[in-house]
Amino acid sequence: MNTINKEWRIPTIQLKENLDWESIEKEFDWLTTLRSIPQDKIWHQEGDVFTHTKMVVEALIKLDAFRKLEEYEQYILFLSALFHDIEKRSTTSTEEIDGIERIVSPNHAKKGAHTVRSILFNKYDVPFMTREHISNLVRLHGLPLWAIDRENPSKEVIKSSLMTNNHWLSILATADVLGRICNDKEHILFKIELFEELCKENNCWTKPYQFASNYGRYLYLNKSGIAPFYKPFEDLTNxxxxxxxxxxxxxxxxxxxxxxxxxxxxxxxxxxxxxxxxxxxxxxxxxxxxxxxxxxxxxxxxxxxxxxxxxxxxxxxxxxxxxxxxxxxxxxxxxxxxxxxxxxxxxxxxxxxxxxxxxxxxxxxxxxxxxxxxxxxxxxxx
Incomplete structure (x- = not known):
């Protein structure tokens, strides 16, 4: 597998505390479309998706955990934060929930990951592993908020560790929470702390989970009742x-x-x-x-x-x-x-x-x- 390219950059973008948003918007013109996309006030009292995205990016670069990263890691996270809600522009609608009209954006993360891959491949020729980390961070950016509530939380974090770095994912999720105005920030941030502990317990916090064999990995990810450390007898011939x-x-x-x-x-x-x-x-x-x-x-x-x-x-x-x-x-x-x-x-x-x-x-x-x-x-x- 190719390693992450540590030298690649989009030349017009400089990471610094006072970001040049005029240059950023000029480089990524799709950001303008996010200004007209509303969000549900229960979770996003700050307003439209562009406002939220800007707040997330600015919260990210101020985090101590972000500052401790290597520069290339910071760049991956910066682009992930910038792109994380890109497809709220195509998935946002209103629906009635318990008699109340709510704003929803179903599957925006999955669709956004696909769009990110396309943009970074077609326009910027981003090296493969660098691009895939950004795409998968966008796809999974909500995972730290709900992993602990899933039927099998350990499987969720083990699987995500095979797609990207769970530590980076936690940093992105933290910025996503800090970059909004809502009433239960502390509760959400506590869930991210539980996500970190869950990853550490499963030995997949800063690296992919190490399976005993590829066959065991496949069975664990696709069947229930399989332990991650299980090493099955490999009876497949052709x-x-x-x-x-x-x-x-x-x-x-x-x-x-x-x-x-x-x-x-x-x-x-x-x-x-x-x-x-x-x-x-x-x-x-x-x-x-x-x-x-x-x-x-x-x-x-x-x-x-x-x-x-x-x-x-x-x-x-x-x-x-x-x-x-x-x-x-x-x-x-x-x-x-x-x-x-x-x-x-x-x-x-x-x-x-x-x-x-x-x-x-x-x-x-x-x-x-x-x-x-x-x-x-x-x-x-x-």
């Missing part, structure tokens, strides 16, 4: 390798170089062999059906194989992985990524090119694989 990545990133070249002797099932090859039109939904349905039949033959033989497709969303990956798991295969996801510029360039040099507008469109749908999706996961990025 391997099913699922590739994921944008068109043009080099999946075919990667297979030829690293897995020349393993059977491959490729959606693109099935299309070309049968002269199927990739824009025809009926043809695409036939492609999927043919691929499933080819894969089932390999699975019945207990043969290892590679499944080659873009596989950009978790829903799509899980439909295939579910099939592999049903046949007792050990599943590995290999995610390939290059900069958008390099991907587009490689696409031009391919024998079968994909229209650039299609690649741009797909890049906005990208969901990077997470470790609960398969037994093994490898990121290969440049």
């Amino acid at each position: 391997k099913a390798i699922l590739l994921a990545g944008l068109p043009g990133v080099g999946k075919d070249t990667f297979i030829k170089k690293h897995f020349p002797d393993i059977p491959m099932v490729s959606l693109d090859e099935i299309r070309r062999k049968n002269n199927f039109d990739p824009t025809n939904s009926k043809h695409n349905g036939k492609v999927v059906q043919i691929a499933k039949e080819e894969i089932k033959v390999l699975l019945r033989k207990k043969s290892s194989f590679i499944f080659n497709a873009t596989n950009l969303s978790q829903d799509i990956r899980q439909k295939w992985i579910g099939l592999f798991i049903d046949y007792k295969a050990r599943v590995k996801i290999i995610y390939l990524e290059k900069s958008l510029e390099d991907t587009l360039k490689q696409n031009k040099d391919r024998k079968w090119t994909v229209p650039e507008n299609v690649i741009h469109k797909l890049s906005y749908k990208l969901e990077v694989p997470l470790c609960h999706e398969a037994h093994d996961l490898e990121y290969i990025t440049q």
Whole structure:
């Protein structure tokens, strides 16, 4: 796995106590849209989302815990705070709750994480691990406030430790609370303290939880009644390798170089062999059906194989992985990524090119694989 790039910065943004908000708003013009987004007064008496975001960022840079971080860590948290409520702009509505009209923003964190990834990939070419930390901090920024109330709090913090740094997450959540006006701040801050203790008890406060094996990790994250320290007997024999990545990133070249002797099932090859039109939904349905039949033959033989497709969303990956798991295969996801510029360039040099507008469109749908999706996961990025 790639390490965090400690040198990367957006040049126009300088972290200092008196932030230059004029420059920040000029760089991130979407901030202006947050000025018109209201918030529920029970939790946000300060007003609109922009006001809250500004208060959160300013509270963040004053925190002692933030000041003690390395500069690159501060930068990751600063951007996470700036982006944390970006998709309240698309999810905010009013609904009646117990006879009272309330302002709600359901799923704004999950949608926001997706938007953050797209912006940082398409506009700024942020290094992979740096970007993913920011995206996952946005996705999980509310976790420290409610983790302790969940059915299995330990699993919540162990899983989050595999996505980002729980210490950073706690700092972001603290700033999120301090950057608002509400009546129960002390109670919410106490929940964040409990989150810290929970992480420390589970050995995942500043580092990912260390499982005894990848197979044990997969079972723990996907089944109930499994202890995190459990090391199961590994009785899975054949391997099913699922590739994921944008068109043009080099999946075919990667297979030829690293897995020349393993059977491959490729959606693109099935299309070309049968002269199927990739824009025809009926043809695409036939492609999927043919691929499933080819894969089932390999699975019945207990043969290892590679499944080659873009596989950009978790829903799509899980439909295939579910099939592999049903046949007792050990599943590995290999995610390939290059900069958008390099991907587009490689696409031009391919024998079968994909229209650039299609690649741009797909890049906005990208969901990077997470470790609960398969037994093994490898990121290969440049």
